Amino acid sequence: MTFTLGVDLGGTKIAAGLVAPDGVVTRRMSAPTPAAEGPEAILQTIVDLATSLTASAPGAAIAGCGIGAAGVIDPVSRTVQFATNSLPGWTGTRLGAEIERRLGVPVATVNDVHAHAIGEAVHGAGRGERTVLVIAAGTGIGGALVIDGVLQAGRHGAAGHYGHVPAAEAAGLACTCGGVGHLEVIASGPAILQAYLRRGGSVPRDTQEIFAKADAGDSVAAEVIDVAATALGRSIGGLINSLDPDLVIVGGGLASAGPRWWNTVESQARAEAMGLLAGCRIVPTSLGADSAIVGAASLITSSTLLTPQSL
Structure with missing residues (x-):
């Protein structure tokens, strides 16, 4: 089966999951956000979680990785435009490009609350x-x-x-x-x-x-x-x-x-x-705690979620 990686990156915790095409999270992992250690440590934590999840599903194909991240995220450049002091140095991080380079799969990014909203609208309480x-x-x-x-x-x-x-x-x-x-x-x-x-x-x-x-x-x-x-x-x-x-x-x-x-x-x-x-x-x-993971993953599986008119 083909899965998508969904990542919910917050100020205190990074949660990730393998998401099936129907929006069901089949496997989950999480780790504390190493905010005090800077952007490089955060990027590496995302990669480590993604690698562990992929290894837990041998034979599965990974279509891509969607990330809902704290801060103002430009979905086109996939760069952090602004972040508060809860994530020191996070502003300016080339989130999408860096994770794409390290994982070797397509990566899409939005704000974490936006990811939460997409998950609920597409697969949750707002479905239909x-x-x-x-x-x-x-x-x-x-x-x-x-x-x-x-x-x-x-x-x-x-x-x-x-x-x-x-x-x-x-x-x-x-x-x-x-x-x-x-x-x-x-x-x-x-x-x-x-x-x-x-x-x-x-x-x-x-x-x-x-x-x-x-x-x-x-x-x-x-x-x-x-x-x-x-x-x-x-x-x-x-x-x-x-x-x-x-x-x-x-x-x-x-x-x-x-x-x-x-x-x-x-x-x-x-x-x-x-x-x-x-x-x-x-x-x-x-969807509870899975909403942002599901919404982030949906950025990869649905081409209608982000369009030039929505940006």
């Missing part, structure tokens, strides 16, 4: 739908729009930075991008933790503990979660008004935090949407 909006809410807030199976990546490959739209709830708060008052600094996982600390809450281990505190009756924890979910929901409602998608798929770490968060996001999105659009379906992801 024409216009799919995907929102990923976790460490950051991102997403993508996929129309007729085509990723709408934008002029610089940076479309989908939904966390960097203004949000009234974030007024006056500095954003990591250098702006002020953006959605990400009130609605992301780290933002919930920071808001809890600003309100005088006891120091938690992580954002997950804040949800546990809210369920146990901590009113401050409940309030900061409500504010975060409200801000995200209102922004999703605004995107529904702007884009009129067939459905919205919401994923990321926060999407699995439980009904307190999910119900508020959904109700606020519907309240913000215009009457005609208030019934837009809002659903969770269906």
Whole structure:
């Protein structure tokens, strides 16, 4: 059988898998991202994972390798256009060309959240739908729009930075991008933790503990979660008004935090949407942790995912 290598490259972990033509991941491997060691160490980790996966399926043909990577990735030059300090030196890395040279197979690249969106739109919860909006809410807030199976990546490959739209709830708060008052600094996982600390809450281990505190009756924890979910929901409602998608798929770490968060996001999105659009379906992801691997692999197996019109 012919497989495609799919790689999900994040700031803390690199996951890779062998993906069958129907989008099923048959084998998976992962390794910590050696971010502090620089781009060369990251590239070598990708190669090592790919080599190990290929060796685990003797006789299988490898059609190519798709990579969803952290940072702003130009899908044409396959170069990292911009990355945060979580990946020092990553900006400027010729990701596609370097991996292609080392593996000897065709390589396609996109942003990791874009890969996640493609996976869900083509093989996941959005399968069969024409216009799919995907929102990923976790460490950051991102997403993508996929129309007729085509990723709408934008002029610089940076479309989908939904966390960097203004949000009234974030007024006056500095954003990591250098702006002020953006959605990400009130609605992301780290933002919930920071808001809890600003309100005088006891120091938690992580954002997950804040949800546990809210369920146990901590009113401050409940309030900061409500504010975060409200801000995200209102922004999703605004995107529904702007884009009129067939459905919205919401994923990321926060999407699995439980009904307190999910119900508020959904109700606020519907309240913000215009009457005609208030019934837009809002659903969770269906591929789970495999979504970016599947989406990245789909870049190789489907020629319609990236076109000049989508870039």
